[in-house]
Amino acid sequence: MIERLCIVGVGLIGGSLARALRRAGAVGEVVGTSRREEHLRRALELGVVDGWSLDASEAARGADMVVVCTPMGAMEQVFRALRPGLDARAALTDAGSVKQTVFRAARAAFGRVPAFLVPAHPIAGTEHSGVDASFESLYDGRRVILTPGDAADPGAVERVDAMWRAAGAETDRMDAARHDEILASVSHLPHLLAYVLVDLVAAGPGDAFRYAAGGFRDFSRIASSDPVMWRDICLENREAIAARLEAFGARIGDLAEMVRRGDGGALFDRFARAKSARDAYLDDSRRRASPGAGADGSE
């Protein structure tokens, strides 16, 4: 049970967390903070927060749990702003997509990685942003990866873990570097591909979009995601993302070669291999999904 929860950045992610914890009866009071007063007023109106302050340290005062849900680029500044208000018993966590960044930001803001810091990443979201887009079931059946450092306080880790389980998620733990490597493949790369695809089609013959079918629609959905967030993710997970993009580019080059030389055998092998991998992944994710858990399509 969280007595007082402080959410920094009350948008889709933070707002949905507050709603999910209320649904579970796992939180007492929720206090929001943000740079934009209108966002906080709206969050209060929607009942997502019970109170708010434009001053982050003020909002954090007395909170036993502080969750930072701002774009990655603001992390260090947010940590600095929170610092004076942090309670001795507070656990500090975040919801960012790149975990090594959180350690970098913490080192810069606190001079070291504090024991009360437990970086986490809920693998959930939609292409929409803002508190109006938040909903209590966003995390149901989803994975949240915790990447506590070696010096993390086990009690803080357990409280962050319990919070996400109360919000409906399944939790996992791994090293921050490994997290960033894996997410570069399964999340960051697909988002960037979607942006590039949409941009390429938009640059092509004027009405090509008219003839897009469901494959394109599904594929390009994530290109409607927030450009600031994705810019920050690229900057923060630079090495892993650049490496994945380069590996992808090389495979696209190979494929273009196979197509140019009309190598039907190689094309078939490549496609059949991918289809098997995709079918196996689908079977596996169907097995894992509990009925009605929303694990197959609500993101």
Place this chain on the structure above:
Amino acid sequence: MIERLCIVGVGLIGGSLARALRRAGAVGEVVGTSRREEHLRRALELGVVDGWSLDASEAARGADMVVVCTPMGAMEQVFRALRPGLDARAALTDAGSVKQTVFRAARAAFGRVPAFLVPAHPIAGTEHSGVDASFESLYDGRRVILTPGDAADPGAVERVDAMWRAAGAETDRMDAARHDEILASVSHLPHLLAYVLVDLVAAGPGDAFRYAAGGFRDFSRIASSDPVMWRDICLENREAIAARLEAFGARIGDLAEMVRRGDGGALFDRFARAKSARDAYLDDSRRRASPGAGADGSE
């Protein structure tokens, strides 16, 4: 009204067409043909066809409409097999994803492009194959592009057009080369990207798929499509697809560069431009979709 419809290759595409035309009361008798007897028996069992023959010319005999729904690579051979049975009043059409191929195959099989040939492409499908996956609403609200040649008989063109409208689709007409160029962008390229992405992730750290979220799921869905079909599409639309892959590869290279040098401004601009294009496309497709037409997600 079609009196006798011959469908060559009774799978998802041909089976759904037969079902849609029956729903509309727009067809008398449906005869199927295929290389695989078990597929034809199953189509008869499901009531998708009224009769069948393993001999294509036999199946075509007396049909006023013949629709070829086989993989592109089989087109020439199918045309040769149909030829002896084709009725004088028959219109001959297909459902292939590459339209210049149909002209090439017709020239090879008939010695010229026959006036009764009206190539067409329904922009609809799912990642499933086979007659068991067919359903009557597959074409509701979807586009079908007709690419009749200069010598096409206007009566045949009109009959093929009317057939697809009866099946629930909206029809368009354009030049075969332009069709192949546009589809390379909005359909062929996304499918190939999905194959490459899934293949790359499968080659990476063992359990990366475990951490895939909705974006990846949506993006990779089409990687479960039939490898034979996609091999044939690559071989048949070789030039346009290779060019699109190369253009995509070049943009991926640019993006990797921007990420490596940490150029946040350029990344933001690129993402914001793509987001605007995607949002505009979505608005446009929502405006076009009639309520309940299934135009936004059933493919």
